[in-house]
Amino acid sequence: FRLIQVYETVWKKPKRIRSTLSKQGIGGPTPAFLYGNVKEIQNMESESVLMVNKSEDEDEDGKTIQAISHHHWVRSTFPYLQRWTFDYGPMYMFSTGSQQHLYLSQPELIKELKLHKSLELGKPSYLSKALEPMLGNGIIKANGHQWAHQRRLIAPEFFLHKVKGMIGLMEECTMAMVKTWEIRLIESQGGVADLMIDQDLRSLSADIISRACFGSSYSQGKNIFAKLRVMQEAMSKPSLLFGLPNLKFLPTKSNREIWRLKREVEELILKVVKDRQEESQKDTGIYGKDLLEMILESAATDTELQKSTHDTHRFIVDNCKNIYFAGYETTALAASWTLMLLALYPEWQQRVRAEIVHNWGDKNLHQTSASIDLDKLRQLKTLTMVIQESLRLYAPSLVVAREAFADIKLGNLVVPKGIHIWNSIPALHRDPENWGSDANEFKPDRFAGGISEACKYPQAYVPFGYGSRLCVGQTFALIELKIILSILVSNFSFSLSPKYRHSPVYKMLLMPQHGMRLLVKKV
Numbered sequence: 001f002r003l004i005q006v007y008e009t010v011w012k013k014p015k016r017i018r019s020t021l022s023k024q025g026i027g028g029p030t031p032a033f034l035y036g037n038v039k040e041i042q043n044m045e046s047e048s049v050l051m052v053n054k055s056e057d058e059d060e061d062g063k064t065i066q067a068i069s070h071h072h073w074v075r076s077t078f079p080y081l082q083r084w085t086f087d088y089g090p091m092y093m094f095s096t097g098s099q100q101h102l103y104l105s106q107p108e109l110i111k112e113l114k115l116h117k118s119l120e121l122g123k124p125s126y127l128s129k130a131l132e133p134m135l136g137n138g139i140i141k142a143n144g145h146q147w148a149h150q151r152r153l154i155a156p157e158f159f160l161h162k163v164k165g166m167i168g169l170m171e172e173c174t175m176a177m178v179k180t181w182e183i184r185l186i187e188s189q190g191g192v193a194d195l196m197i198d199q200d201l202r203s204l205s206a207d208i209i210s211r212a213c214f215g216s217s218y219s220q221g222k223n224i225f226a227k228l229r230v231m232q233e234a235m236s237k238p239s240l241l242f243g244l245p246n247l248k249f250l251p252t253k254s255n256r257e258i259w260r261l262k263r264e265v266e267e268l269i270l271k272v273v274k275d276r277q278e279e280s281q282k283d284t285g286i287y288g289k290d291l292l293e294m295i296l297e298s299a300a301t302d303t304e305l306q307k308s309t310h311d312t313h314r315f316i317v318d319n320c321k322n323i324y325f326a327g328y329e330t331t332a333l334a335a336s337w338t339l340m341l342l343a344l345y346p347e348w349q350q351r352v353r354a355e356i357v358h359n360w361g362d363k364n365l366h367q368t369s370a371s372i373d374l375d376k377l378r379q380l381k382t383l384t385m386v387i388q389e390s391l392r393l394y395a396p397s398l399v400v401a402r403e404a405f406a407d408i409k410l411g412n413l414v415v416p417k418g419i420h421i422w423n424s425i426p427a428l429h430r431d432p433e434n435w436g437s438d439a440n441e442f443k444p445d446r447f448a449g450g451i452s453e454a455c456k457y458p459q460a461y462v463p464f465g466y467g468s469r470l471c472v473g474q475t476f477a478l479i480e481l482k483i484i485l486s487i488l489v490s491n492f493s494f495s496l497s498p499k500y501r502h503s504p505v506y507k508m509l510l511m512p513q514h515g516m517r518l519l520v521k522k523v
C-alpha cells in the first residue's frame, strides 16, 4: 500500500499535472527524476549570493545612491523565477520533486485568480506543514471551512469603523517613540543621530498591534515578538518556500531550536490569555471587545473545539501567532523602506512635510495630543502616493501563492488539481509593459489619479495579495503607516547614513539585510 502511495506522489500525480499543462502549450525547465529543478534552483541561488556580495563591495566604493536609485535588487531574491521568465515567457511550470508549480504573471490571469472565490483555491498545503511551528493552522495558512470560519471571525475586527477607534493608540505609541528619539538627538553630536530605524519601527509596530488586538501592553508581548522573530530567521530559507526537500523532522540543532521556541511562544501566549481571562472576570472594563476576546469567545462556543482543551488551546495560540506574524513586521518594514526612499529623495520628503503643515498647521504634532483623525489622514494625498509607490517598489511580501484543490478554470486555462500557483510581486510591480519604461524608478506621481490610473492593469498591483485571501489587515496597515510616517516626517528630517548598505534580502519578508541606518535630526 505504501509503495502505491509513493508511486502516486512521486510519479503519477506529477505526470498528470504536467501533461495537463503541456497539452495547453505551457513549457518550463526539464525536471530531473525525483529532484525536479531543485539543482538549478540551488545553483542560481548560490550564484546570486555571490553577485550580491560583489555589488555590495562596489557600493562601498561610493556607488550606493546610484545603486539604490535604480532599485535593481529583484534579481537577487528569486533569481530562477526571473531566469525562467526570460527563457519561457510569463507563464511556465517547474518542479521541486513531488511538488509541481505554475508561475504566472499575465495581468488577465491575475484578474481571473482574483475573481475565483471558491474554497477550491487556497494556500499550498505543503507550505502550511513546513511553516507549522510558526503559524500552526491559523488563518494565514488554513484552508477550506476551517479557514472560512477564522476569516469570518477575524476580518470584521479590521473593518474601517474598528480601525478608526485605534487611531488614538497608534498616535500615542508613535509619540512615545518620538520622545525617545528626541532624547537620543539631544545626546548626539550636532543634533544628528545615526539610527538603525528598522529596529525602533519594529518595536513600535509590535506595540501597536499588541495593544490594538490584545489589549496587552508591549511589555507582555515583547518576549513573544523576540522569540517569533528568531524562529522566523531560522525558518526563512527560500528553499522552504518551494517545498525543496528539507529535514524538518530530524532533531538537528536548528530544528531543536525551532521546536524549543515554538513551545516557549505557546506558553507565553497562553499566559497572556490567562491574564486576560482573569482581567475580564474582574470586569475592569479597561478593554473593549478586542480580537483576543473574539478568539476566546469563538473557542468557547465552538462545539468541535469544546471536545478537547488541546484543540481550544491550538485555536487560540495559532490565531494569536498569526496576527503577531502578519501584523507587525510587515508594517514596520513598509515604514522602513518608505523612510529610506524619503531619505533618498529629499524633494519628496519636503513635499510630504509641506502637505502636513499646509493641512494641519505648522505646530509640531507632539504639542497636541490625540489630534489625528480619519479626516485629517484623508487630506494627506502626497503621503498616500508615496506609500503606494513604496509598496510597489519595496512590497514587504514578495510572493502570492495558491494551491488548486480541484481542477479549476482560469479563463481558458485549465489548472490541474494539486498544482501550486506562484506570482512574484516585484515582477508584477516592475513590469514595464504595465508601468511604463520608468517602472524601476521612484515616481509617486504615477499614483496621482489613484491605482486605477497608475498603470494599464491595476489588478497586477498586489502588495496585499488578492481575492478572498486578500490581507485582512490592509486598512489597519495603511492607516498605521500614515500615522507613523506623518508624525515622524513632521518631527524629523531623514537622510541616508554613510553606513547604510543597500541589500534587500528575502527572509520570509523583504528585509534590509544590514538594517536601515538613517541620519535623523529635528526639523
Ligand code: HEM
Residues within 6 Å of the ligand: 139, 140, 141, 151, 209, 322, 323, 326, 327, 328, 330, 331, 334, 395, 396, 397, 400, 401, 462, 463, 464, 465, 466, 467, 468, 469, 470, 471, 472, 473, 474, 476, 477
Ligand atoms: C504593509 C503591511 C502589510 C502587508 C504588505 C501585508 C501583506 C499581506 C499579503 C501579501 C498577504 C497574502 C494575501 C494573499 O495570499 O493573497 C497578507 C495576508 C494576511 N495579512 Fe497582511 N499585510 C500587511 C499588514 C497586515 C496587518 C497589520 C495585519 C493584521 C493586523 C495583517 C493580517 C493578515 C492576515 C491575517 C492575512 C491572512 C489572510 C487570509 O489568508 O485570509 N496584515 N498580508
